[in-house]
Amino acid sequence: MLKAKGVTLVAVTKTRSNEQIMRIYDAGLRIFGENRVQELMGKKDDLPADVRWHLIGHLQKNKVKYIAPFIEMIHSVDSPELFLTIQKEAAKNNRTIEVLIQAFVAKEETKFGMDVQELADFWDSEIWKSCPNVRIKGIMGMATNTEDDDLVRMEFRQLKGIFDQAKERFAQDSSLEFSVLSMGMSTDFGIAVEEGSTMVRIGSLLFQ
Numbered sequence: 001m002l003k004a005k006g007v008t009l010v011a012v013t014k015t016r017s018n019e020q021i022m023r024i025y026d027a028g029l030r031i032f033g034e035n036r037v038q039e040l041m042g043k044k045d046d047l048p049a050d051v052r053w054h055l056i057g058h059l060q061k062n063k064v065k066y067i068a069p070f071i072e073m074i075h076s077v078d079s080p081e082l083f084l085t086i087q088k089e090a091a092k093n094n095r096t097i098e099v100l101i102q103a104f105v106a107k108e109e110t111k112f113g114m115d116v117q118e119l120a121d122f123w124d125s126e127i128w129k130s131c132p133n134v135r136i137k138g139i140m141g142m143a144t145n146t147e148d149d150d151l152v153r154m155e156f157r158q159l160k161g162i163f164d165q166a167k168e169r170f171a172q173d174s175s176l177e178f179s180v181l182s183m184g185m186s187t188d189f190g191i192a193v194e195e196g197s198t199m200v201r202i203g204s205l206l207f208q
C-alpha cells in the first residue's frame, strides 16, 4: 500500500487490460478499484490473489452476492437497503466488509449518493448496530466534473464537513473507527487532498 502524507491510493483499473494492470501491480500497487461488478468478476481470477479489490461505482443489490466473498471495501453505499444486503451477503461468507457511505454534493443529476437529509436519516436509523458484518469506515464523494476549481473545492469542503459531522457522531460508538474520506480523481485529487481527503481514486493518470 502506497501512502503519501496519510493518503491511500486506490488505483482505478476499469477499462484497463490485465497486462496494463500488471504493470502497476509490479510497481507495487495493491489496492485496485473497479466500478462495475461484471468487469471486476471478469478480471479478478486472472490477477494475483493479493490484490485488494474496492468497488467504487454504483452497486445494484442483486450483484452484491458476486463480490461478497472477496471485496475489501465498497465505496458506494447509497441506501439502507444496499447496506442491509451487504450485511446479509457478508454474513453468508463469514466475512466483514468495509463500506463508505456515498454522499451526494455535486451539481450533476447523474451522480449517486445520499443527500444531507438522507444521510441524517441513515445515521438516525443506527442500522449498523444490527449489522456486525459491515464496518462503516467513512464517507465517499465526487465533485462536479468541471474546470471550475472553486466549485470543486467548495464541494470537497462540503464533503469534509459531512465527514467531520459523521465522525463526531460515531465517536460515541467506540467500536467503530471512522477514518476514511474517499474523494479525488485524476483531475481533482490535488484539491481533494488539500481539503482533507484520506483516499484518492485514480485511473487515467496512472495509465498514461
Ligand SMILES: *Cc1c(COP(=O)(O)O)cnc(C)c1O
Residues within 6 Å of the ligand: 012, 014, 035, 056, 057, 184, 185, 186, 187, 201, 202, 203, 204, 205
Ligand atoms: C473512473 C472513476 C475514478 C477514476 O477516474 P480517473 O479520472 O480515471 O482518475 C474514480 N472514482 C470513480 C467512482 C470512478 O468511476
